[in-house]
Amino acid sequence: MGLFDKFGKLAAERASLCGTQIHPFGIRIDEMYSPTEGCIEGQRVILAGTNNYLGLTFDPASIKAAQRSLALEGTGTTGSRMANGSYAGHSALEEELVDFLGRSSVIVFSTGYVANLAVIGTLAGSREVVLLDADCHASIYDACKLGGAEIIRFRHNDVADLERRMVRLGERAREAIILVEGxxxxxxxxxxxxxxxxxxxxxxxxxxxxxxxxxxxxxANGRGLAEELGVDSEVDILLGTFSKSLGAVGGFAACHDAQMDLLRYASRPYIFTASPAPSAIASVRTALAAIKERPELRHQLWSNARRLYQGLAESGYQLGPQASPVIAVMLESPQEGLTVWRALIERGVYVNLVLPPATPGAVTLVRCSVSAAHTPEQIDRIIEAFASLRGAMGQVTAGA
Known part of the structure; x- marks a missing residue:
């Protein structure tokens, strides 16, 4: 048996979906023109699948800060935070996040994925029980497995199901870890x-x-759902990434208890992972300042999100349950999803195709992510592309 023979079924499924055409799992953006436009297969497209929520990847101040850091500090730290990889910028960013989030302790990590592995995987050891929303991200599941905790899933956003499962735990519920996403x-x-x-x-x-x-x-300040709903003081640890609204790469954990700092000495993903490049940290610090100083970015983002959600709903698509910067279009099958995804690129719109088992309820999704940098005209062009495809859905699907 060959080393990779175990992936035979996966290879067959991929081949049946992708064939020789452009495929969604190895898409290459050949050129970037702005936060919202790029070139794919020689075609200029609107980028509506990048998670670039505030459009800060091309923010001039962030780019200038990163360039200055490159010139002064080099391309990378070549070491972990524990060894030689903590620079002044890493500590400064942690202090700025402490101030921004109003928390006692913040730890910066190399990615959001590593942040989840480091914090959850270390806290949720073999003696702990974790109750997690069934739709939590793969990194959260991986983190729970890493720590060896007992995992209890509750139905997505079903508080009654969470409560039932906690009641069954009895006294163990008092020390249980509850995991959800914003x-x-x-x-x-x-x-x-x-x-x-x-x-x-x-x-x-x-x-x-x-x-x-x-x-x-x-x-109100862009801190997240806990702030939005006024329950920040009840959330023990906030986890996050720099690769969405902050337009770079990295992750963080924030806690009201200063003892979280002990994770620096107990968490293997923190101890043995190279720290973020100084240039990335410099751009994140500048982007964080933009979040604080430019609330109009959030306002524009939500205006764009509501505009796109309403337009797609009026075009007859089945969407996720609420308007959001993440807008999911639900389709009947992986083949239909792939066909729609390709047809949208032909119409100058790039989105994400997400297939089971990565999707909730085994549905096929064409997933849009909205940016504050999208112009109203670009949002309308995305709606028009979907609407024109809806009218020709039968012919497009038949030609798959």
Whole structure:
């Protein structure tokens, strides 16, 4: 048996979907023109699948800060935070996030994925029980497995199901870890945090919220869903990433308890991973300042999101449950999804195709992510592309 023979079924499925045409799992953007436009296969397209929520990837101040850091500090740290990889910028960013989030302790990590592995995988050891929303991100599942915790899933956004499962735990519920997300990355819906907090108050437990897709997007100051709903003091640990609203790469964890700092000495993903490049940290610090100083970015983002959601709904598409910077179009099959995805690129719009088992309920999704940098005209062009495809859906699908 060959080393990769175990992936035979996967290879066959990929071949049946992708063939020799452009395929969605190895898409290459050949040129970037702006936060919202690029070139794919020689065609200029609107980028509506990048998670670039505030459009800060081309922010002149962030680029200038990164360039200055490159010139002064080089291309990388070549070491972990524990060894030689903590530069002044890493510590400064942590202090700025402490101030921005109003928390006692913040740790910066190399990616949002590593942040989840480091924090959850270390806290949720073999003696702990974790209650996690069934639709949580793969990094959260991987983190729970890494720590060896007992995992109990509750139905997506079903607070009654969470409560039932906690009641069954009895006294163990008081030390359980509850894991949810601010905005879920597939359907764009929000966690019912107020109701979850009420369960936590009565039954105990520690609440961890991954604000990857809600940081910079929700809240009066852009801190996320916990701020939006006024329950920040009840959330024990906030987790997040720099690769969405902040337009770079990296991740963080924030806690009201200063003892979280002990994770620097206990977490293997923190100890043994190279730290973020100084240039990335410099751009993140500048982007964080933009979140604080330019609330109009959030306002524009939500205006664009509502405009796109309404336009797609009026075109007859089945969408996720609420308007959000993540807008999921639900389709009947993987083949239909692939056909629609390719047809949209032909019409000058790039979105994400997401197939089972990565999707909730085994549905096929064409997933849009909206940016504050999208112009109203670009949003209208995205709607027009979907609408024209809806009118020709039968012919397009038949030609697959």
């Amino acid at each position: 905005i879920y990355s597939m359907l764009g819906d929000q966690a019912p945090l107020r109701e979850i907090v009420e369960v936590k108050r009565r039954l105990g437990g520690y609440l961890l919220v991954d604000e990857a897709h809600s940081f910079g997007v929700l809240g």
